[in-house]
Amino acid sequence: MKYLVLFFMLPCLFFGQKSKSLDELSSSYAVKSFPILKELLSIPNDAFYPDFIEKNVVWCETAFGQRDFSTRRIATSTVPLLLAERKHKKAKKTVLIYLQIDGQPVDSTRWFQESPYKPVLKKKNSNDEWEAVAWDNIRNYQDHWRVFARSASDAKGPVAMFLAALDAAASVKIVPNYNIKVIMDFEEELGSPRLPDAVVKNADLLEADMLIIYDGPRHITNRPTLTFGARGIATIQLTTYGPRVPQHSGHFGNYAPNPALRLSKLLASMKDEEGKVIIPGFYDGIAIDSKTEKILRAVPDNEAQIKKRLQIAKTDKVGGYYQEAIQYPSLNIRGMQSGWIDEKVRTIIPGWARAEIDVRLVLESDPDRLLKLIKNHVANQGYYVVAGVPTEKDRLKHNKIATFTSEISYQSFRTDFDSEVGIWLRSALQNAFGQEPIMIRMSGGSIPISPFVTTLGIPAVTVPTVNRDNNQHSPNENLRLGNYREGIKTMIAILKEKL
Known part of the structure; x- marks a missing residue:
């Protein structure tokens, strides 16, 4: 009988003398870490302002230093990357963790609070509207309450979760059996333009066996999720x-050509009515075989729910369903400008019209080839294509002129489900939540991870934690507090899981 009692005590013994369950531990440290979350979100982090970024770098140096990490700045031509490292006895492997610290620019006029950098606690009222709650009440929060602030979800929330998980693990003497390196990126929202070169120059410093990315939202069901790739x-x-x-x-009017009309026709010539790119060769090389189809279909998407959330009646037909659609490269008009609108509208023919386009990349597509296809298409529509502002000579000689400039930020990455990192993380989440995590082959969004995968030769997996309806990149970005608590739980479980 004595041995039977000891057997049932083992799960509690893991958490040390305090005998706290994983749920109790994560709940306790969620509350304890709310001041950390608030402090971190209160530091402006727009990467267009280096002085803001310096304050974030200093804050991270202090936070990780207090948790027995050594820190080192990796210099770039603008702001640095920050590497934090902590070694553990008998560790045979090293896990590199990627954290994003910067955030999207803000338009304060569109936020329903004093400042995007002054976190506000909110809950839904009887009219299903968000109303502010005094911050002191956060100690007695409910899971559906949210913190509204820039980067609450993308991606300072996960940073605070990780720090809380480290503190929680230390409190019950959880020591990972692997070394930890944390690389912090302060220009992710700019496309991390300095990251590839920094990784190449510091490959030895960043050497690791695998990479975890703490970024992005869970599946729309809000169940524990692992994502094994992302588009570039x-x-x-x-x-x-x-x-x-x-x-x-x-x-x-009727005499001078209108550039807005010409741009509209040019863009419209790139796709058909169902949203498919009709530039010949754009989708070459991508095929969904039966094995891939099974993986994609295993994701429990509700297509009707997705359309309702987006408030769209019909989807584009690049793929037959959501998961299939994001396996292909995309061509997206992310913004257009010409003349003036709204209260500044004027009765003019604009001098120019401009479109900003993003092309999401997949492994099977060569980025240089896709950009060349698009540029050639513009020329084939009768445009004289230049790289800068056309000269008077150009204007008088050519009927239709287009300036075309492009940049490749980073390529796609994809990791096998049955890789060592995949099996390890799957086990950690299964042990923590008592169910299989949702396994996603590739996310539609982009993370600047490919330099680590290609240069360091290591597999990468994203562990998303935040709520999908978080308004990231938009006004009124928020973080659901139930996700914050479960994010801490996820990260403690990973710290505990043996490699």
């Missing part, structure tokens, strides 16, 4: 031209 991204700026400067539409 390239960008294009496309400008068409009319008169040298805007002209009176009464005097020159």
Whole structure:
């Protein structure tokens, strides 16, 4: 009988003398870490302002230093990357963890609070509207309450979760059997333009056996999720031209060509009515075989729910369903500008029209080839394509002119489900939540991870934790507190799981 009692005590003994369950531990440290979350979210982090970023770098140096990490700045031509490292006795392997610290720029006028950098606690009222709750009440929070602030979900929330998980693990003497390196990126929202070169120059410093990315939202069901890849991204700026400067539409309407109309037709020529790119060769090399189809179909998406959330009646037909759609490269118009609208509207023919385009990349597609296909398509529509502002000579000689500039930020990555890191993380989440995590082959979004995968030769998996309806990149970004608590639980479980 004595041995039987000891057997049932073993799960509690793991958590040390305090005998706290994983749920109790994560709940306790969620509350204890709310001041950390609030402090971190209160530091402006727009990467266009290096002075803001320096404050974030210093904060991270202090936070990780307090948890027995050594820290080192990796210099770039702008702001540094920050590497934090902690070694553990008898560790035979090293896990590299990627954290994003910067956030999207803000338009304060569209936030329903004093400042995007002053976190506000909110809950839904009887009219299903968000209303502020005094921050002191956060100690007695409910899972559906949320913290509204820039980067609450993307991606300072996961940073605070990780720090809380480290503290929770230390409190019950959980010591990972692997060494930890944490690389912090302060220019992710700019496309991490300095990251590839930094990884190449510091390959020895960043050497590891696998990479975990703490970023992104869980599956729409909000169940524990693992994502084994992400699309890459390239960008294009496309400008068409009319008169040298805007002209009176009464005097020159029907005479001077309108660049906005020309740009609209040019963009429309790239896709059919069902949203498929019709530039020949754009989708070459991508095939969904039966094995891949099984993986994609295993994701419990509810197509009707997705359409309701987006408030769309019909989807584009690049794929037959959501998971299939994001296995292909995309061509997306992310913004357009010409002339003036709203209260500034004027009766003019604009001097130019501009579209900003992003191209999401997959492993099977060569980014240079895709950009060349698009550029050639513009030329095939009768445009004289230049890389800068056209000269007077260009304007007088060529009827249709387009400025085309492009940049490849980073390529896609994809890791096998049955890789060592995949099996390890799957076991950690299964042990923590008592169910299999949702396994996603590739996310539609992009993370600047490919330099680590290609240069360091290590597999990478994303462990998303935040709520999907978080308004990331938009006004009123938020973090659901139930996700915050379960994110800490997830990270404690990973710290505990043996490699």
